[in-house]
Amino acid sequence: MRLSKNDRNALISAIVASGTDDLNVMFLSFSLTSIIASLAISKVEAGWIATITNLGMLLGGIVFGILADRYNKFKVFRWTVVIFSLATALIFFTPNLQYLYAMRFIAGIGVGGEYGVAIAIMAGLVPKENMGRVSSINGIVGQIGSITSAALAGLIAPIFGWRGLFLCGLLPLLIVGWSLIHVDADKVSDFDEQTDTAAPGDRGKIGDLFKTRQIASQTLCLMVMTTVQIAGYFGMMNWLPSIIQEQAGVSMSGSSIWMITTILGMCLGMVVFGQLLDRLGPRRVYSVFLLASSMSVYLFSFAKTGLTILIAGAIVGFFVNGMFAGYGAMITRLYPHHVRSLANNTILNVGRAIGGFSSVVIGYILQHSTIPVVLLFLASLYLFSLLAMLSISNLKKENYQELRPLAEDSIKS
Template sequence: MLNLSLDKNNRRALTSAIVASGTDDLNVMFLSFSMSSIMADLAINGVQAGWIATITNLGMLLGGLFFGILADRYHKFKVFKWTIVIFAIATGLIYFTNSLPYLYLMRFIAGIGVGGEYGVAIAIMAGIVPKEKMGRISSLNGIAGQVGSISSALLAGWLAPSLGWRGLFLFGLTPLFLVLWMHLSVDDQKITDHAEYQTHEDVEVAKISHLFQTADLTKQTIALMVMTTVQIAGYFGMMNWLPTIIQTSLGISVKDSSLWMVTTILGMCLGMLVFGQILDKFGPRPVYTSFLIASAVCVFLFQFANSQAAMLIGGAIVGFFVNGMFAGYGAIITRLYPHHIRSTANNVILNVGRAVGGFSSVIIGMILDVSNTSMVMIFLASLYLVSLVAMLSIKNLRPQIYQTPSHD
């Protein structure tokens, strides 16, 4: 699938950037499988529970802004390691939760680390591999995240009954071993960070304002923020709440709902793999159009699944389209913005999406408090049509423009 001629140090750096995405998803997804237990143990309602994920996403926004600029101004790989340390330690400290404010605080700090990690990891990958292969590399990055989610599902199903939800979060400390390996095995100073077609802009100090320097650039940045908002709203809305909804509506156990999650995530992995391949071949406009329309239809139809078999098959199909698209954002943002703000652009755009899209957890909690699952699925399906309109408004995604090398 990929033919990359890299030395040992760059291979290890690239592997580290990809694997780290798996570890942050492992930590983040622990919440999905603990939500019902947390609600019962801390005696909180749906809206309060929804705020746990939303506060995490607000932390991601702060971390994305801070660490994106820091990585573009200083050394990406050093900053990258610190982001992992922050979210690993904060996740492990959730073990000591005895109140909702403490849980909010730890999730906020963990979000700071996770939010910083993504854009820096993408920038490291983009510095090592050619841009025409970034779609496929981004898909591998996304798949690593889903492997982390599958690991979270398996740990929840097998260990949460005996360790409790607090004990589950102790496994959030495991990324510290990855940081140790990176520290011992990768020479920070010998990691490639190329910038083809470099211009004078590429030596400027990174600023968030560079994402809004012209009217067209502002429209592009806002449209991408709308797209990532919908991406995150759909993903977190489904992954944070559907296991709980399924447990209630079908009367099944945490272990059985974990099986649904694993099937859905496998569909997501296949979707990302396919999306990365066809993105590099056909470009973003036709590929995103197809996946966004299919996502709206599949999510709407999912409400009619009324058996465990239908849930499993439907979950895999929904996962294929809904999260297959995630593989494309790192690739297209890297191509649409100059080298000197590569980390900043990825982190700001995605984490604004995370912060705003994270409110879907609260909104879904509100909907479930007053209505039913059908209304939730209609709400989520409509979001993908909004994303489609935003995507079509981005002029630089037109084939004749997108295929021309950008600022780099």
């Protein structure tokens, strides 16, 4: 891809920022036990911290999706990063649970707004036939953000406590500062803007995601797919470490090694998925990955030794989270330019808000049943997602390049 220096810097900013929102979100996972002890709160009250964050993401996704589609995307993108960075850092001053709820909700607003706006910036800079690969890089940077969060938790928390860890939330401001110097927001290219015939007042309307029966069905099916994606991810990362400790007698350090191999499997899956998506289109690739996700999650119940658990974890990560790289590219094709940011933000953050409850459901199943039942539950989710994907009529088209104009025509009609 031949980009101007300004566009190249804008693309780098959008990709790197997507890693920093994962960095900020994961701070909670690594500090939750300390927060419970410090604030003397119950596990139920602690569970609401993540739920409130997800609700903030949903609100931020809608609000900033509308703003980005109507105004300068890159300027809106900068503000989303500033919001989640400052709100995360202000957790350092937490006096009580209510304050923590408020800061996590505000941070969620910024994180929820950032994703779809960043994807829309990438889509305006990158040729359509390369969007799958760029989305995969975006997803891999997110995993790097999670790993960095774990490293910072190990280095900062023992010295400065959990509050000190959240001060690291200021780090993404470095990206904003760098972009202010190296990116002229008014000159960032957006190739499809030249063909966008929508009036300024008609851009970023959430009603356009449901304007016709076909588009409404498409939007709902994609929400089902992203809900399953998030539910499977949270189920795997939150519960499988404890499950394998019980199932194979693996120590906590052993489950940490499993986490590393699983994340490496995720990154490789994203690379492969992005390549295949650009070459074969979403219908074929998602069919293979969803079926493989269902089978690999269920077969995980037969892994009984340390070695087989490491191998199974890498395979599960490869298929289960490899698909995440495709949603931004696919949604960008399925919806026209004037609702691109809003569509990405709304669909993914509905998935976050609903799929985040999977940890509660899995905990309930573990309390009343067995590990194989949990894995069967997760496996069935991917089959449900497969049915939703197959029902999206626009994905039946042989030429994936035509999806965006088809969506434009559908909304106009």
